[in-house]
Amino acid sequence: MIITHVEARVFKTTTRRHSDSAGHAHPGPAHQVQQAMLTIRTEDGHEGHSFTAPEIVREHVLEKFVRKVLVGQDARDRERLWQELAHWQRGSAAQLTDRTLAVVDCALWDLAGRALNQPVYKLIGGYRDKVLAYGSIMCGDELEGGLATPEDYGRFAETLVKRGYKGIKLHTWMPPVSWAPDVRMDLKACAAVREAVGPDIRLMIDAFHWYSRSDALALGKGLEKLGFDWIEEPMDEQSMSSYKWLSENLDIPVVGPESAAGKHWHRAEWVKFGACDILRTGVNDVGGITPALKTMHMAEAFGMECEVHGNTAMNLHVVAATKNCRWYERGLLHPFLEYDDGHDYLKSLSDPMDRDGFVHVPDRPGLGEDIDFDFIENNRLK
Ligand SMILES: O=C(O)[C@H](O)[C@@H](O)[C@@H](O)C(=O)NO
Numbered sequence: 591m592i593i594t595h596v597e598a599r600v601f602k603t604t605t606r607r608h609s610d611s612a613g614h615a616h617p618g619p620a621h622q623v624q625q626a627m628l629t630i631r632t633e634d635g636h637e638g639h640s641f642t643a644p645e646i647v648r649e650h651v652l653e654k655f656v657r658k659v660l661v662g663q664d665a666r667d668r669e670r671l672w673q674e675l676a677h678w679q680r681g682s683a684a685q686l687t688d689r690t691l692a693v694v695d696c697a698l699w700d701l702a703g704r705a706l707n708q709p710v711y712k713l714i715g716g717y718r719d720k721v722l723a724y725g726s727i728m729c730g731d732e733l734e735g736g737l738a739t740p741e742d743y744g745r746f747a748e749t750l751v752k753r754g755y756k757g758i759k760l761h762t763w764m765p766p767v768s769w770a771p772d773v774r775m776d777l778k779a780c781a782a783v784r785e786a787v788g789p790d791i792r793l794m795i796d797a798f799h800w801y802s803r804s805d806a807l808a809l810g811k812g813l814e815k816l817g818f819d820w821i822e823e824p825m826d827e828q829s830m831s832s833y834k835w836l837s838e839n840l841d842i843p844v845v846g847p848e849s850a851a852g853k854h855w856h857r858a859e860w861v862k863f864g865a866c867d868i869l870r871t872g873v874n875d876v877g878g879i880t881p882a883l884k885t886m887h888m889a890e891a892f893g894m895e896c897e898v899h900g901n902t903a904m905n906l907h908v909v910a911a912t913k914n915c916r917w918y919e920r921g922l923l924h925p926f927l928e929y930d931d932g933h934d935y936l937k938s939l940s941d942p943m944d945r946d947g948f949v950h951v952p953d954r955p956g957l958g959e960d961i962d963f964d965f966i967e968n969n970r971l972k
Pocket residue numbers: 613614615726761796848899900922
């Protein structure tokens with residue numbers, strides 16, 4: 591299975607997600623954005639595909655790094671190819687990012703699954719074929735009837751429980767919202783949700799990511815009174831000492847790191863340093879399914895849970911192949927958006943959820959993404 595081609599197809603897709611100046615998603619009018627599908631092909635005709643932003647697989651990156659490592663190599667040697675790409679990052683002048691490693695690794699896993707007609711999680715070693723999802727709510731906003739008040743969060747939480755969710759995570763208000771961040775408002779939103787859903791629904795928060803230690807402590811203490819399951823990324827994750835301090839001063843579990851660089855190596859340091867109670871990984875955050883699994887297994891060796899960041903098939907397969915993760919993060923959700931509408935370039939959802947809150951891993955080969963190749967060709971830009 592020698593790799594002969596690595597190419598990116600860029601195409602138009604319609605979405606109602608808009609990013610604010612801090613990069614957080616919010617609903618807005620339908621608009622066209624560009625998406626890319628990376629395809630890796632072997633001499634015997636096998637293909638693997640994975641999706642990302644076009645910049646992540648721009649021609650410069652593919653030609654200067656990815657093809658140099660992959661072309662002519664055995665597509666089954668994911669571990670060696672990942673290690674070689676990871677080593678190239680040091681001398682890439684920050685051009686070769688973890689996101690590129692992730693999309694390449696995912697396409698190689700997809701290729702293996704398609705070639706063997708097996709879902710990726712079964713190749714890894716399946717642990718479960720369904721998992722409870724928590725509804726991951728978008729950051730707060732100032733939209734009338736959106737997520738502008740604590741009562742808005744409470745009403746939306748009721749809607750999510752009716753849909754079947756057994757867990758809900760709030761992303762609260764952050765700049766550029768004019769008056770954010772505000773710990774008291776965060777706690778009012780969390781209290782409104784707890785009041786709305788009752789004591790049995792599991793609740794978590796993913797707060798403003800740059801609170802001071804004292805603000806993060808006040809937030810955590812307030813959440814303990816509301817019976818929340820975890821507090822996530824309330825301070826800059828570059829300060830591991832602050833997280834060690836917070837974990838030592840709170841009873842509510844501290845989850846991280848999500849966005850800190852360093853892949854599974856840095857997450858091992860968080861465990862060793864006692865900087866969190868529940869570890870965190872994510873295929874895009876650590877550079878692929880391959881390092882995400884390394885993180886999961888390392889956490890398991892320390893008796894720790896490791897919660898996986900993000901939706902999409904790639905993260906769902908990591909969750910389905912591991913024991914020490916309680917949830918699948920399904921989102922991001924908002925009252926103005928219908929998550930179950932999916933994407934126009936996929937014929938069906940990669941993470942269908944039943945009325946009891948379980949996401950079922952599609953039994954399709956590879957990552958199981960039901961790709962509409964005709965749509966991609968008809969909307970292709972390059
Ligand atoms: O910071 C963001 O863009 C969002 O909060 C996103 O990362 C969200 O998926 C998250 O933090 N989940 O835990």
